[in-house]
Amino acid sequence: MSKPRSLALPPRTRAHRLVTARGAFAVLDTAPAGDRRGTVLLLPGYTGSKEDFLGLLGPLSEAGYRTVAVDGRGQHETPGPRGRAGYRRRALALDAVAQAAALGDGPVHLLGHSFGGLVARAAASLAPRAFRSLTLLSSGPGRVARPQRIRVRVLRAALALLPKERVWQAMCWLDSRGEEPDTDDAPQLAGFLRRRWMRTRIAQLSGTGRLLLSRQDGTAQLTALRMPLHMAYGADEMVWSTADLAAAAARTGAHHTVVAGAGHSPNVSHPRELADRLIEFWERPASELRLEVLPEAVPQGTPE
Template sequence: MSKPRSLALPPRTRTYRLSTVRGEFAVLDTAADPHADGGRRGTVLLLPGYTGSKEDFLGLLGPLAEAGYRAVAVDGRGQYESPGPRGRAGYRRGALALDVVAQAAALGDGPVHLLGHSFGGLVARAAAERAPDAFLSLTLLASGPGRVARPQRIRVRALRVALAVASKEQVWRATRWLDSRGEEPGAGDPPELVGFLRRRWMRTRIAQLAGAGRLLLGDPDGTAALRELRELRMPVQLVYGDEETVWPVAELAAAAARTGARHTVIAGAGHSPNVSHPRELADLLTAFWAAPTAEENLLTSGNAVDARS
């Protein structure tokens, strides 16, 4: 679970429900800074991870807007402030992918850059596979085309079992104690952040948590799909911290080499560079998006770029 460091909205940020042909989705929509060098440079759609929400990108929205991008973070169906069905079928991979395609269209800016964090990366990849013309590029942030690491698979299985036999309140308390590593849960966090985390958990549908967990455990290897996107000349990037724990970093590096995706490692970052290193991440993303052609991205494909350089 990503934990934002602040709930303050960046300048020029609106909160509303984006109306699409697939329903309404809660968004944080940050307009590009009108004084940015080079003017407005495009739009990026940001998808959060498992047990997360659009607020996981609060630290990133401002730096992207300052660089001239409209940045829109969205709660997927059943996540936090977006409505969602109760049934299992509503959270299948294809349904979630169609939601993202509809979100991109509803923004009204033509093709957008697409970024998915962790579980959001699986959804982003599926959306790009389904409608490549809707997206200018694809970035998988702390997310891979392969299986998650074994400790995380065990954790996701345990969470799915717990949700089936216990109340959400009981599961919330148990996971908070586990995450605190023996300390008082939430110690050192401001009360408003603790309240937000609990509210987000309680408002996310059980069917969404179960469905997302199911996809994390059983998502097919997307290496071939990423390679096909590269053959369609879509710029693709894998970005993660050198302290990444959910996906094995060696496998992420290998996947980048096999698919021709750009491969970027952020020194000192863990599973949520969007929270811990937002400005470094924004610089890396905007450099990637500013590459004038898909061929230029090919020049760096398969080569790790260390964010310390």
């Protein structure tokens, strides 16, 4: 999981519920400084939340982008159904499309971190005209690496057998991503991480974990997208193979960013560098990107 290093809200940030055609979602909504140059929708990863993007909100908004990070259904402060059927890929993708529409800013830049990338690419396939671009952050079209597949399988099995608190304690012991809070706010952050875990529905963790274990390769899906595509990850990424990510970027013609010194969560460890690279991608001339942006938000095909 991503572990924010501070819970302080950047200037111009409002925590509220974004009301959409598919329900209300908890968001952190940061207004741009000066004229708006675009709007960005950020989808968090497995066991994560909107707070994983706190480090990005300031730099992106300072550059003129309205930046909105969201808790998905059943995740942290957003309610969700108790059954796993409510967390299928199509349902989550439709949520993202509805969130983009509810922002009221026309097509938005879509970014999905880790598992959020799986949702983001499904949403982009479902309604390509809803989005100006797609960024997969630490997320690939192929399978996650074997150690992470094992971890997800163990987590799902544990959730079916043990109290949630016991599973949390085991997760803390097993977590090897090297992103433990290392600030004066460490006790506050540790409390937040536990609250986030306890508030997230078991059905969400089980259902989305199942999607992470899928053997489906989304390279062809990404190649078919008619929008600018960006694949970004840390040089020390460990959830997906960096070799596979680089190969996927080459096969799809995606803009390709590798953040030196970063692991699975450049949004936490290197937010300003990542923000600079995102802005560079968004502001490249359309002639240098894969395709020009499609102007209208009309749903297309229906991913599984």
